[in-house]
Amino acid sequence: MNFRYLTVFTFLGVLIAGLWFHSQNQHTPQGIHKLDVAPFDAVYIVNDDDFFDYQVDLIYRSGEAHNDSLDGLPHYIEHLAADRVAKSTSAQQNRHSNAWTSGTGTGYWQSATINQLRDTIQALVNTAMPLDSDPEFAKTEIDIVLREYDERLGGDPLHLHRNAGMAVLLQDAALARPVIGTKSSIEQFSLEAAQALHAKTHDLSNAVLIIRGALDETSITQLLQNLDYPPSPASKFHRDISIPALMPIRDVAQIDVDKLDQRILHFDWLYQVDVCDSALDCEARNLIAAKVLFSTRAGGLTTPLQYDEFVANGFEGYQYLMWDTAFAVTIYASPEPDVSLDTLADRIETHLRATAENGLPKASFDAAKADALADYTPVPFDTDDEVARLTTAISYANDYRSISALHTQLENTTLDDVNAYLRSMLGSSRIVIRKYMPAE
Amino acid sequence: MFRYLIAFSTLIFLGACQSDPNSVVQDIISDDGHAIKHMYVDETGVTDISVVISWPSNWSYDDAKNQAVPYLGASLFNSVGTAAMPPQDVASLLSDKNSRIGFFNTADYVGIEFEFPNNYENDIVPVVQAKLKDPQFDPRWFKKVKSDLRTYQTNTRKDIYAQTYRAVRYFILGEGPLQRNLSFDNTNELERATLDDVKSWYASHFSSKPMAISVVGPISSKNAKTLVDDLLRGLPEIATVASNKVDTNFEGTQIYVHQPDAEKTVLTFIGDNWVSDYRDKYADLLALRGFSQGLDSPLNKAIRNELRASYGFSADGFRYNTSTRAFYFVGEIEGAKLAETIDVVKMAYDAFKADPEIPEFAALRDRTSEEAADQGAYIDATARSLNWIQIDPLAPTPDDDNYFYIDETDFDRVKNRIKLDWPDANDLVIVATGPNPTDLSNACVVSDARDALGCR
Known part of the structure; x- marks a missing residue:
């Protein structure tokens, strides 16, 4: 083979393919467009002329919460199915490829050049084909998952206690299941169990395809219609993963933990919110509230805990949507040397309740709202941020709401809205406090 | 940085400011004579201005100095307020104005880095000035x-990665002050350090004569000069000379750090990776990626796909100071396969060194270049890079016609670098940390990272 000619032909091929795509690409504006193409539940094309490559994501709307078998089995399935993508022609050509599993989704993605696009999408679609991994590979892949477990959680003395605490907080709902499993559950995995669950969960009619690059609707639709697809499952797999109505609880425990170096307080507060007009409304109120609660702004926790009272050596706080209208405040804090975990827990709860009862000071609200608006600004359109928002929404079983829509919602959010949202904390809620002490 | 630098050579503007060219690096001189690398950025949505100033330091080369002091100093200055504003008000101001101020310390230099939206200059810059010129040596905050930092030392003592890298440092750098500075694991030094030590550290560094200043963002060269002059005027003149001289030992070895209660085994390979031509830094970056990235890279093919011993290894370059440079491969492996893994990695490395093959090299280079460009699109990253190229002895200079970029690195340079300059497999420093020393029976076994000194 004369490589000089090969290079020339390759160059011409890429050039022609590029010109063809460009010529086809006259009618689809930049941005995110939703298509309806069978067998997928949805197809999003992100038309982005500036994107260096093409990237294709296939996300099944099923994850650990949909698992009715050993903890972590969907993650093992992801490893086996991803091997198929990794062995595809385009993956062998030094393309980026990876996969992930969450509580509510399983995703596979790969980058591609123009002329690898079809093979790449086909390789991702093949993750829905019956799982026919080589038994020896499947067996040794369990070792690889164990090494991943080591990498992610080995040496973290709290992770099993966190799993147990999450189960209490979420009333043993499916969403509390540990995504990667436990060492003992991983050691019990088998190819047969993986095949059985894979057949139920890897259904393309329950999957979303996202393609990013210089695209147009017509050519992508044609391309998708000409792929090879597995037969649709005879029946749809369904598993209820919602959290039941919250039963109020206050569960406090002190736990002596082996290999723990310092005292740590884990404070969870799960509460029902029914004051929002929509999920987007809730998201906007929560964003503004969180920007006060975990800051030095008046009404927040940082100033009293770390500056005025000197009770927290450090703390991290999050406030997020757990499910539909259930929100959680999660705080990890370490006390100053001469402060007890009981005192720290009391101060955190006292200040949170005070803010929920009194509402945010107007100056804090204004600053937090301005901050949130700056974080979520639709101009200039940032494709990276928008795609991240799209994939995150699908991964966590939420509806996609654009940055532009969120920005508008934030603009319309008032101090009264946020204060009403914060008062929800005083209603039906579950508080789980864990005081972790180093074992003697 | 690269996005801004790709197309432009450095322009030198020593005279009066005219309209500043967009996204071009300029070498400007302030009225007080400070050399500044300045980049005016005029892009929709870009409002942040980032400033980085570095001063030379030889603290970490002086055996008589307490090496905990630079950490205490930087942390203290980051925590306290100003004479006019208590710490919580400073924190609140920075939060409200989406701004940040940070002091930092490294082996060869110390510095301050701050960033603020251009409409908040009058709110933030006075606070920076107060923190820099009149730091609050508050005993209560010093104690906190x-x-x-005591908690940090305690927490890292059992961390398997921290222990592994400690052992590597003791072996390569010995027991000297640079090792003590970088390891920051000496609890006695921390306990001995006093507020007076921090005052002494401050007084010996923060002068009116920094070694590197960079200003990036929507700020004219005229305003950048004024900002810098106002910031530095009034600081004392101190003749601190930077030092970077250190003896290193990269002799090939195998060390096992026995951590009885470890739940996993970590394996790392370290190679001396000094360069004499800055273009080789980019060649090394691509070579390391070619060797390690992806499931089908030589490294991961050997240990994951074939030996099935690891979830995956990563590789990258690092430096202890401006005169050392090394690369590492690191990952977690099944302890029972430790010896076999070392053999397999050495074989894969030797094969790669003898005949470097990187399939689709151009795609790898393009992707790496694009990632660098994405990173360079951030104002703070660009300011840091412009500061660094004034400090790094191997950075391109303004005398070069063009900065050298990843895009221009051809495979021949990469290949030659690997074949001719990378160390042989038997010259790699190999350190494993885990619960069972019999996993590596021919290693120098130590029970504390410090004992790696005895393996030299």
């Missing part, structure tokens, strides 16, 4: 910062 010391307590925080």
